[in-house]
Amino acid sequence: MSRRVAIAGVALSDVGRVDDMTPYALHAQAARRALADCGLGPEDIDGFASTGLGSLAPADVAEYLGLAPRWIDSTSVGGSAWEVMAAHAADAIAAGHADVVLLAYGSTARADIKKGLRGASLDWGTRGPLQWEAPYGHSIISKYAMAARRHMHEYGTTIEQLAEVAVAARANAALNPEAFYRDPITIQDVLAGPMIADPFTKLQCCIRSDGGAAAVLVSEERARDLPKAPVWILGSGEHTSHVSLSQWPDFTTGPAAVSGRMAFERAGLTPADVDVCELYDAFTYMLLITLEDLGFCAKGEGGSFVEGGRLLTNGALPTNTDGGGLSACHPGMRGLFLIVEAVRQLRGECGERQVGGAEVACVSGTGGWFCSSGTMLLGRD
DSSP: OOOOEEEEEEEEOSOBOOOSOOHHHHHHHHHHHHHHHHTOOGGGOOEEEOOSSSTTTTHHHHHHTTOOOSEEEOOOBTBTHHHHHHHHHHHHHHTTSOSEEEEEEEEOHHHHHHTTSSOSSOOOOSSGGGGGTGGGTOOHHHHHHHHHHHHHHHHOOOHHHHHHHHHHHHHHHTTOTTOSOOSOOOHHHHHHSOEEETTEEGGGBOOOOBEEEEEEEEEHHHHTTSSSOOEEEEEEEEEEOOSSGGGOSOTTOOTHHHHHHHHHHHHTOOGGGOSEEEEOOSBHHHHHHHHHHTTSSOTTOHHHHTOTTTTSTTSSSOBSTTOHHHHTOOSSOOHHHHHHHHHHHHTTOOGGGOOTTOOEEEEEEEETTTTEEEEEEEEOO
8 A cells, every 4th residue: 555644633732831730641632632633533543653751652651542553653763753753654554554643742841850850951871882972971962062063163154153043943933822932032142141062052052841742644535534634744754873973974964964865855855845944953053954954055054044034934944933942842852843833834824923825844853962863844735
């Protein structure tokens, strides 16, 4: 079998500051809302994908949701896991192994830290390849900072250009009533903030919030009977490149260079066909080289590419239209939130932040410290 696959329903749970719900409850809330969005019920679901929660992910989350799926996935490659699992789900539906697949995520990362239930940073352990970096205190942000400095050294990228990414994210967030931070910021505001890891000041780092998201993927046959117009999965790609920085061949090229090329080739599209982008932005540099890797500009030109308001909702390449992980929502793994926003944009449901005439969206998630990437092209009929 080879069937077209659509995203039929998407939703967020309560997001931002959520002190009275567990991660399981956020999964359930987002899932209920996504099913309501496409007019389906739990009894219609025969596939389920989730990661990041539970001792037997996704089995215990499925049990909490009252599901007993015949197809499952819990690929764990960081923030890009949702794009990767969505692609796996699309393959399963196309092959006839499932008809309706639910992807769900939920995290109370912000609330847990406030309650003293977890540390502010993740402990990745000292076994395996990471044992060679752990003695030097090499945190996640320091890995990104090193890579950003390399790009600045090789291509002359400036700190002001990196700050442009944060300023654009906040401007887009100002149009999103669900965004965590909506007050406008300037390049000077970004540069004047406290230094976290050179060259990143505080406003160049993703926020910490609570929240969940869900998406429902269906076969072409099921899509015909649902109330809303489907958003089709046109092409996808996935790639992992490294875990140890010593094994990363080039700090200025991420795994999206491979996943993006595959996604565009499989969709039969080019970056010129894209109307809106939803790209993982844990740090400003992540978004900048993802734009390069995906082919929206040449390698080394990302700094100049993001200048002049290009990433704004009314810019030449509207990017992270909800405000991104830098301003809107980042509960730990943001990849599923990218899919939700892309679908809403293609369905024309985004109110003040709506990109006019959006027909093709590029979604690309990044995991770890440029360790993995999943890229998808989505489109309307």
